[in-house]
Amino acid sequence: MFSAMLGEAWHAMGANRLRTFLTMLGMVIGVSAVVLMMAIGQGAEASVKRSISAMGSHLFVVLSGPPRMGGARTATGNAPSLNVRDATAMNELYGVVGVAPVTMGKGQVVYASNNWNTDIIGTTPEYMDIRGWSLSAGYPFSSSDTRSATRVALLGKTVVQNLFGEEDVDPVGKTIRINQRPFVVLGVLDSKGQTLDGRDQDDTIIVPLTTAQRKLFGNQLPGTVRQIMVQAESDNVMGMVEEALNSLLNQRHNIREGADSDFSVRNLTAIANSAAETARTMSLLLGAIASVSLLVGGIGIMNIMLVSVTERTREIGIRMAIGARERDILMQFLLEAIMISIVGCLIGIVIGVGGAILVSAFTQAEVIISSASVLIAFSVAASIGVFFGFYPARKAARLNPIEALRYQ
Amino acid sequence: MQQAVISVNHLYKAYQTAAGDFPVLKDVNLQVLTGDYVAIMGPSGSGKSTFMNILGCLDMPSAGSYVLDGYAVATMSADQVAKVRNQTIGFVFQGFNLLARASLLDNVALPLVYAGVSKEERHARARVLLEKVGLSKHMHSHPNQISGGQQQRVAIARALVNQPRLILADEPTGNLDSTTSEEIMAIFDGLNQEGITIVLVTHETDIAEHAKRQVRFLDGKIVQDTGVTTQGGSAG
Numbered sequence: 001m002f003s004a005m006l007g008e009a010w011h012a013m014g015a016n017r018l019r020t021f022l023t024m025l026g027m028v029i030g031v032s033a034v035v036l037m038m039a040i041g042q043g044a045e046a047s048v049k050r051s052i053s054a055m056g057s058h059l060f061v062v063l064s065g066p067p068r069m070g071g072a073r074t075a076t077g078n079a080p081s082l083n084v085r086d087a088t089a090m091n092e093l094y095g096v097v098g099v100a101p102v103t104m105g106k107g108q109v110v111y112a113s114n115n116w117n118t119d120i121i122g123t124t125p126e127y128m129d130i131r132g133w134s135l136s137a138g139y140p141f142s143s144s145d146t147r148s149a150t151r152v153a154l155l156g157k158t159v160v161q162n163l164f165g166e167e168d169v170d171p172v173g174k175t176i177r178i179n180q181r182p183f184v185v186l187g188v189l190d191s192k193g194q195t196l197d198g199r200d201q202d203d204t205i206i207v208p209l210t211t212a213q214r215k216l217f218g219n220q221l222p223g224t225v226r227q228i229m230v231q232a233e234s235d236n237v238m239g240m241v242e243e244a245l246n247s248l249l250n251q252r253h254n255i256r257e258g259a260d261s262d263f264s265v266r267n268l269t270a271i272a273n274s275a276a277e278t279a280r281t282m283s284l285l286l287g288a289i290a291s292v293s294l295l296v297g298g299i300g301i302m303n304i305m306l307v308s309v310t311e312r313t314r315e316i317g318i319r320m321a322i323g324a325r326e327r328d329i330l331m332q333f334l335l336e337a338i339m340i341s342i343v344g345c346l347i348g349i350v351i352g353v354g355g356a357i358l359v360s361a362f363t364q365a366e367v368i369i370s371s372a373s374v375l376i377a378f379s380v381a382a383s384i385g386v387f388f389g390f391y392p393a394r395k396a397a398r399l400n401p402i403e404a405l406r407y408q
Numbered sequence: 409m410q411q412a413v414i415s416v417n418h419l420y421k422a423y424q425t426a427a428g429d430f431p432v433l434k435d436v437n438l439q440v441l442t443g444d445y446v447a448i449m450g451p452s453g454s455g456k457s458t459f460m461n462i463l464g465c466l467d468m469p470s471a472g473s474y475v476l477d478g479y480a481v482a483t484m485s486a487d488q489v490a491k492v493r494n495q496t497i498g499f500v501f502q503g504f505n506l507l508a509r510a511s512l513l514d515n516v517a518l519p520l521v522y523a524g525v526s527k528e529e530r531h532a533r534a535r536v537l538l539e540k541v542g543l544s545k546h547m548h549s550h551p552n553q554i555s556g557g558q559q560q561r562v563a564i565a566r567a568l569v570n571q572p573r574l575i576l577a578d579e580p581t582g583n584l585d586s587t588t589s590e591e592i593m594a595i596f597d598g599l600n601q602e603g604i605t606i607v608l609v610t611h612e613t614d615i616a617e618h619a620k621r622q623v624r625f626l627d628g629k630i631v632q633d634t635g636v637t638t639q640g641g642s643a644g
Binding site for chain 2: 004005006011012015314315316317319320321322323324325326328401402405
């Protein structure tokens with residue numbers, strides 16, 4: 001009996017194809033919007049999360065220069081005000097588990113006939129742990145390399161690709177030239193992908209701090225650095241560590257209370273978390289907007305089912321006269337509504353998934369099509385069919401058979 | 409004693425209107441025995457259509473009792489009434505009332521869907537009945553492709569498909585020309601010969617002549633009854 005009803009519902013759908021298609025279109029648009037928006041939202045969330053874990057956790061960066069911008073500042077304002085001894089002092093603070101002074105610059109790198117311009121980071125071995133870098137080949141430099149300013153380098157993936165190209169050369173142990181000076185490649189960094197703002201983190205070379213200061217970037221003020229990375233023990237001590245860093249540096253740099261300081265402390269983790277929060281909110285918002293179109297689609301189904309019940313009043317009367325029970329009539333119209341929404345939903349899923357694949361193919365945006373989002377869209381669509389189909393179906397089932405039979 | 413298929417006692421029916429109750433049937437009494445062939449006649453507004461609707465369990469009386477095939481209809485649940493309409497009664501309407509979208513085969517098989525019969529059996533039984541009314545060639549046609557007389561044959565086949573004890577026909581020839589009417593009435597005559605009880609409403613005397621018994625309505629009352637036929641089937 002149920003299969004007979006399914007067949008009839010299918011027939012009824014085919015009886016007025018254009019109308020069925022237009023009714024379905026509401027569901028198609030709604031479901032494809034939900035699937036597409038969820039795919040984009042979840043993709044954005046995932047890439048933010050990956051950037052955060054790639055950055056390292058519980059991080060501060062202490063920067064040279066005053067925290068507030070504004071007004072014209074002379075070149076002295078840009079001179080590095082932090083030095084290695086500041087970093088050593090920070091290491092003693094409670095709650096701090098790692099400190100790495102960092103100096104940065106650009107460098108022209110050459111290997112054989114290939115050359116490339118990239119960021120050079122001069123730092124101490126602790127940097128690797130703090131930023132969560134690991135090596136895919138070779139081994140890291142040690143503190144003795146930092147002490148004696150040896151010319152060794154760790155290369156990022158992008159640098160390796162540009163210098164060594166397609167050839168299957170193992171870069172470890174090769175000698176490259178950075179700003180004309182020969183360096184031995186100690187290791188290759190694992191890929192980290194892009195930062196939140198879209199920079200390629202793999203386009204970098206890490207060398208010992210002293211090597212960068214003495215042999216690459218010339219005679220800056222001896223021992224100064226542009227920034228110091230500080231890692232706290234846990235989220236709980238972040239606030240305390242931030243205060244301790246400020247008071248320590250104010251003291252060391254002889255900055256009186258109320259005066260402009262010559263450094264700034266930034267909580268990288270907080271910035272990253274707020275970015276993740278933004279992505280999540282965005283994804284929810286997109287989903288919510290898309291759901292509105294599902295609702296509109298449902299109302300469209302209800303509308304057309306009401307029309308259908310009125311048009312088929314006489315048919316309902318005939319069915320009742322030959323023995324259909326109320327629930328048979330109810331089921332017949334309910335099945336029709338559910339079938340319209342489910343078929344619409346399936347088409348919508350196909351279009352949504354296709355759209356998501358197109359988006360990821362034509363833009364850099366990451367999309368994630370999770371089976372959960374497809375399942376949610378499907379079950380929501382089915383429930384919309386039941387919810388919006390129920391009222392018209394009940395209206396049909398409650399018709400008076402005599403009046404229905406007389407209906408012209 | 410022969411069993412009464414229809415037993416109506418002191419039946420009243422009134423419609424509620426703004427001006428108060430409007431009585432349509434006033435104290436109607438009727439017994440129809442198995443195998444009887446009854447023509448109900450009367451002018452428009454005499455209450456005969458309302459009476460048919462009550463007999464067909466499409467409408468409920470305001471007062472009085474209606475016992476169908478031994479069961480008091482008033483005490484039945486909605487689902488039981490639906491089952492009665494499905495299995496005890498076969499309806500034939502003036503306007504044929506076939507489903508335009510379905511093939512003749514599916515139209516005839518439709519009552520069996522609500523009886524929960526399997527698809528194979530539904531089609532097998534519908535085929536037999538279409539053959540019986542002489543339409544086996546048009547099995548897969550649709551109602552709009554055949555004539556009115558043929559449509560009424562399909563409706564009769566549909567009424568018979570669940571092997572009912574009682575056929576209720578409301579002006580079955582009202583939309584047909586006289587030749588076709590005679591053909592349709594011949595089918596009813598044959599069915600009555602097979603022992604099926606038939607009650608039909610008509611306002612044409614020559615149609616009513618086919619029945620064994622004529623009942624005349626006027627103003628909501630039975631004013632003339634040619635009498636209870638005691639012998640079913642073989643009489644006529």
